[in-house]
Amino acid sequence: xxxxxxxxxxxxxxxxxxxxxxxxxxxxxxxxxxxxxxxxxxxxxxxxxxxxxxxxxxxxxxxxxxxxxxxxxxxxxxxxxxxxxxxxxxxxxxxxxxxxxxxxxxxxxxxxxxxxxxxxxxxxxxxxxxxxxxxxxxxxxxxxxxxxxxxxxxxxxxxxxxxxxxxxxxxxxxxxxxxxxxxxxxxxxxxxxxxxxxxxxxxxxxxxxxxxxxxxxxxxxxxxxxxxxxxxxxxxxxxxxxxxxxxxxxxxxxxxxxxxxxxxxxxxxxxxxxxxxxxxxxxxxxxxxxxxxxxxxxxxxxxxxxxxxxxxxxxxxxxxxxxxxxxxxxxxxxxxxxxxxxxxxxxxxxxxxxxxxxxxxxxxxxxxxxxxxxxxxxxxxxxxxxxxxxxxxxxxxxxxxx
Amino acid sequence: xxxxxxxxxxxxxxxxxxxxxxxxxxxxxxxxxxxxxxxxxxxxxxxxxxxxxxxxxxxxxxxxxxxxxxxxxxxxxxxxxxxxxxxxxxxxxxxxxxxxxxxxxxxxxxxxxxxxxxxxxxxxxxxxxxxxxxxxxxxxxxxxxxxxx
Numbered sequence: 001x002x003x004x005x006x007x008x009x010x011x012x013x014x015x016x017x018x019x020x021x022x023x024x025x026x027x028x029x030x031x032x033x034x035x036x037x038x039x040x041x042x043x044x045x046x047x048x049x050x051x052x053x054x055x056x057x058x059x060x061x062x063x064x065x066x067x068x069x070x071x072x073x074x075x076x077x078x079x080x081x082x083x084x085x086x087x088x089x090x091x092x093x094x095x096x097x098x099x100x101x102x103x104x105x106x107x108x109x110x111x112x113x114x115x116x117x118x119x120x121x122x123x124x125x126x127x128x129x130x131x132x133x134x135x136x137x138x139x140x141x142x143x144x145x146x147x148x149x150x151x152x153x154x155x156x157x158x159x160x161x162x163x164x165x166x167x168x169x170x171x172x173x174x175x176x177x178x179x180x181x182x183x184x185x186x187x188x189x190x191x192x193x194x195x196x197x198x199x200x201x202x203x204x205x206x207x208x209x210x211x212x213x214x215x216x217x218x219x220x221x222x223x224x225x226x227x228x229x230x231x232x233x234x235x236x237x238x239x240x241x242x243x244x245x246x247x248x249x250x251x252x253x254x255x256x257x258x259x260x261x262x263x264x265x266x267x268x269x270x271x272x273x274x275x276x277x278x279x280x281x282x283x284x285x286x287x288x289x290x291x292x293x294x295x296x297x298x299x300x301x302x303x304x305x306x307x308x309x310x311x312x313x314x315x316x317x318x319x320x321x322x323x324x325x326x327x328x329x330x331x332x333x334x335x336x337x338x339x340x341x342x343x344x345x346x347x348x349x350x351x352x353x354x355x356x357x358x359x360x361x362x363x364x365x366x367x368x369x370x371x372x373x374x375x376x377x378x379x380x381x382x383x384x385x386x387x388x389x390x391x392x393x394x395x396x397x398x399x400x401x402x
Numbered sequence: 403x404x405x406x407x408x409x410x411x412x413x414x415x416x417x418x419x420x421x422x423x424x425x426x427x428x429x430x431x432x433x434x435x436x437x438x439x440x441x442x443x444x445x446x447x448x449x450x451x452x453x454x455x456x457x458x459x460x461x462x463x464x465x466x467x468x469x470x471x472x473x474x475x476x477x478x479x480x481x482x483x484x485x486x487x488x489x490x491x492x493x494x495x496x497x498x499x500x501x502x503x504x505x506x507x508x509x510x511x512x513x514x515x516x517x518x519x520x521x522x523x524x525x526x527x528x529x530x531x532x533x534x535x536x537x538x539x540x541x542x543x544x545x546x547x548x549x550x551x
Binding site: 022023024025026027029072075076 | 438439440442478524525526527535537540542
């Protein structure tokens with residue numbers, strides 16, 4: 001039994017020795033070089049960190065498989081060394097891993113951006129559809145005033161919701177691009193080809209839809225147009241802040257033209273708003289018994305207000321009648337309760353009136369109030385009565401003495 | 403008469419010794435010429451092989467003639483620690499052992515391996531000898547410049 005076991009062990013030794021002897025040193029180093037070259041190529045061709053993780057395992061395996069032949073390989077690859085070549089592979093692996101990780105993070109950011117832009121566009125499209133549907137219903141329901149009024153209210157609410165949504169979009173764009181660094185700009189610029197949509201195109205769509213809405217006559221009134229002006233003011237402000245960065249990031253080939261296109265569209269939108277706004281403002285003041293001089297711009301509107309109040313003050317100084325006082329009370333009421341209270345913030349944001357413009361009107365309104373208040377005759381009558389009583393008493397005393 | 407002759411001979415011997423003493427006499431012992439890996443070389447159209455790494459270039463025409471072969475795709479060459487070159491190729495029956503002379507490789511020995519041609523020959527450098535393996539058959543042969551060991 002012992003002899004059999006010894007024979008088997010001896011045979012195994014001889015067999016393994018034979019197997020070892022059959023290996024070509026030249027072939028071993030050739031295989032190592034081929035494996036090394038293949039791994040190098042795989043690292044260079046890797047497009048994801050998942051692919052790289054497999055390569056890492058294979059580098060470890062290469063080192064384990066050939067470490068016993070390291071002196072042989074050192075002789076073959078001189079002046080390189082076995083450990084140097086394995087280290088070179090690991091360095092390449094690490095560098096590629098860092099690059100791919102950064103690339104994947106950049107891709108994720110681009111995907112997020114594209115998804116966000118798509119979401120914005122889809123939501124805007126839904127809102128535009130709802131608004132267009134309401135507009136059709138308003139046009140059809142002209143025979144029923146109550147229903148039409150309800151539809152206009154709904155329409156107005158939808159426009160306000162859309163404004164709020166667009167403001168949120170702009171806020172997000174600002175927070176993302178106001179401080180965008182050049183590395184991020186380059187990263188996005190490199191990914192532009194695979195972006196079906198981008199924020200500049202989204203902004204153009206929004207502006208075009210706003211312009212279209214301003215051009216339509218859908219039962220909108222002064223507050224709606226003032227709100228549009230305010231929205232335009234906010235939009236312009238945002239564009240002034242991030243327009244350059246957006247144009248450089250999303251239209252790197254021709255940023256000046258991209259910026260000018262949006263600027264032109266903003267100007268067209270403002271013209272459409274103004275086309276309706278000044279008439280609507282004139283009508284609103286007229287409907288409240290206030291006949292302002294004609295105006296066609298923010299500055300002429302301010303002049304018209306001042307001119308109206310200045311004239312009223314002059315009239316009050318001269319006549320000081322109850323009728324003038326009613327005119328004053330009517331204007332003050334409309335100015336304080338409607339213009340300032342309801343539209344004030346929108347007027348400022350829309351660049352129609354500044355806070356100092358309104359403060360100036362307030363000062364003049366006080367002066368007008370002082371002049372318009374009718375003066376009472378009661379004190380004068382009481383004075384005359386008192387004087388008559390005193391004279392009577394004096395006469396009575398003199399008569400009694402004599 | 404004999405005295406001048408002896409004097410002349412003595413002078414000649416002295417000159418010879420002097421000349422020998424002035425010539426190169428340095429010999430470096432225990433040189434290891436071992437090439438750690440065999441070289442696999444492809445002959446050009448003129449049967450020249452050139453080993454860039456170990457800096458040797460020669461014609462294999464004479465070897466082919468000896469082997470009775472017209473051409474080979476590649477030859478395998480290795481130098482032993484003693485400084486002898488061993489050459490063979492696929493289909494050869496023999497390993498050719500050369501020693502170096504000035505601008506020459508001089509055939510030292512032809513070691514017969516097989517009569518059927520070596521299938522896939524490969525040389526390995528071993529500490530005491532050159533190992534020849536035939537990867538086609540799995541046969542192993544231990545060689546030195548004298549022959550098979």
